[in-house]
Amino acid sequence: MSNKITIDDLTQKLKGPHHKITPQRKIVLEVFIENPGEHLSAEDVHYILRDKGYDIGLATVYRSLELLSDLSILQKNDFGDGCRRYELNTATADAHQHHHLICVSCGKVAEFADDLLDELEDDIMKKSNFKITDHQVTFYGYCSKCQKKK
Incomplete structure (x- = not known):
């Protein structure tokens, strides 16, 4: 399939x-x-x-x-x-979107699929009485090509 x-x-x-x-x-x-x-x-x-x-x-x-x-x-x-x-x-309705890695030098956007924030979400929901349905995370830094240029 x-x-x-x-x-x-x-x-x-x-x-x-x-x-x-x-x-x-x-x-x-x-x-x-x-x-x-x-x-x-x-x-x-x-x-x-x-x-x-x-x-x-x-x-x-x-x-x-x-x-x-x-x-x-x-x-x-x-x-x-x-x-x-x-x-x-x-993404399926019950899944989080992927996260993004943005190169601040060349502007390249890459995706990062692992969701490592489930425990943090649970903690936030318990402490704030706020129902989280999704989140987006963006990391800024330098891609491997731009790191080699420096």
Whole structure:
């Protein structure tokens, strides 16, 4: 059995009384399927689509990304540089998202899947009477290539 996400898997989440599967939304989703693991900005998606010959406006890309994020099809990330980036949301409903490693020199974004914070979450929930449903952790530092340059 394959774990590969298909466009049909994702468009199923768009079906319903409030959302349509527009051609624009479908091609935006295809960009993420064709670029697995990438953290793409709206401008990145727009450039990829224009490079492929699609005539789609940047505002349409922004609206599509926000809707797909609101529907949890995409995960929206803000790494503190003023640029939102998106990636396919592959986590199950009961699992945490992966964490990110950001190189402060070259800007490379890597993923770290191990979740080592379960005990900390339990402690916080007990002490604060706050039900935690998820968390995001971002580590900043230097990737191996940038470390070698120094």
